Amino acid sequence: MSALFSSVSTTDWASASNILNQQSPWGLIERCLLVTGISFITSYFFGWMLTIGSFGLFLLLLAIGVPLITFISYLTVTPEGKAIFVTGCDTGFGNALAKHLHSLGYVVFAGCFTKDSRGKGAVELEKEGEKTQRLFTVQLDVSSQESVTKAAKEVEQRLPKNCKGVWGIVNNAGWSTFGEVEWVPMDVYEKVASINLFGTMRVTKAFLPLIRVAKGRVVNVASILGRMGAPMRSPYCASKWGVEGFSECLRFEMRRWGVNVSVIEPGNYIAGTALYTKASVDAQAKNMWENMPEVVKDDYGKAYFDAKIDQMHGYTATGSSTIAPVIEAMTDALTRTFPSCRYQPMQLPEKIKVYVATHLPELVFDYIYT
Structure with missing residues (x-):
């Protein structure tokens, strides 16, 4: 488990923060494109059923839908009285997200594997939190039920009086490896699953009572490899496919409690995180x-x-060199009044690849990509 964070370099937070302060329009553009598609299909169907001009109906629906979705997309919750727990905050996505949420005014509990050993990332966060008393580090090993239970109790005991439960958790902690199926020892498969999949389950189950009280958010970090397979990546793919399925089931079950569940599916950010060296x-x-x-x-x-x-x-040198899109997606899932169920902070070729893998016959995907 000690290798969990050892291969991830500290993020250039200043750079990421500058980008985040200039909100990316891509999420809104995607929502508007979805509205356009729905308007087109609806106008075509009702135009045919009612024998009326479908183009005029399409323009009417578009004129209503686009401003409405734009308005809804910019509705956010207030950070006052809201606490968020993030796992895997020693480095990478988690470290950057904890700092960003703290800058927005949220109370942040940062789960760090190296807190007790005084890891660099954990110490950075502690110093940041001393200024405001809104950012706290918590020792956390997501592969240990005892550690997760202890962390949940600590967070509950340290919640400020104005916080009603925990507003959000972000299951970000993870570990990645590689190798063809016959090469990878079973204990490595078990380690990846214990961190990526069962770690997500442990933390979610431990915090759900506090999340339900707040009618808050669960944000689970999956991957582009949670939507499709890849040679040499079966341990990681299997764990992230599990995260997808777990999140889907949880989303259905949490509706009656007013809890939103979102999945983040990052593309390739190895260059930005040094996940592999x-x-x-x-x-x-x-x-x-x-x-x-x-x-x-x-x-x-x-x-x-x-x-x-x-x-x-x-x-090891491939992928996006900035992690800002991932932090932005996580932030959106936690702060938007109406968050999306799924976020895909990935480059356009990766989105096309996911679409082909999801919606077209396997032989088409195999022919194009393998």
């Missing part, structure tokens, strides 16, 4: 090869194995 890839590769059954070593061969590891070396 050459050193971390080599360390994991060494562990895989040493624990691989001899029959598997003989069948695949060292040359093929090394070629795949070289591909992973190249992968």
Whole structure:
């Protein structure tokens, strides 16, 4: 578990904050495009049913729908009396989100794996919180039920008097690895699942009573790889597909309580988070090869194995170099009066890839992308 945060570099928060202060229009554009599509289909259907001019009806629906969705998109909740718990705040997305929510005026509890060992990210957050007494760090190991239970009790005891329950939790803590199915030891599969999937479940279940009191938000971080498979990524894909399914079920169940559940599906942000480095890839590769059954070593061969590891070396420098879109999506899910069920902070080619994987026959996806 100590490797959980060791390969993620500290985010350039000043840069991310500057971008966040200039709200991205893409979320609004996507909502307006959705309204346009619905207006077109509705006008075509009713125009045919009622034998009236469908184009005029389309323009009318558009004239009503676009201003309405724009108005709704900019409605936000007030931060006063609202506390948010974020996991995985030692570095990366979680660290940046904790700082940003704090700057907006929320009470933030930052779950840090390295709080007790005085990790750099945890110490940074503690110093930030000393100024306002609205940002607190909490020791948290999401793979331990005891740690999660203790963290939930600590948060409940430290809630300011004006906070009615916990407004939101963000299940951000995660760990990623790689390797073909026959290469990855079962204990590695179990470790990834314990952190990414069961960690999300543990934290959610521990905090749900406090969330229900506040009629608040649950925000679960999945991935683009929670929507489609990829060679060499089965441990991570399996865990994130599980997060998707868990979140979907939870969203249905929480409606009666007035709790919103959102899923964040980031694309490739390795360049912005240093999720993989050459050193971390080599360390994991060494562990895989040493624990691989001899029959598997003989069948695949060292040359093929090394070629795949070289591909992973190249992968360490790919993706977006700024994490601001992910922080913006998380913030939107927590602060908008009417949040979306799913956010996809990813580049356009990645969105197209997800669409193809989700809506077109598998043979089309396989032909284009594999």
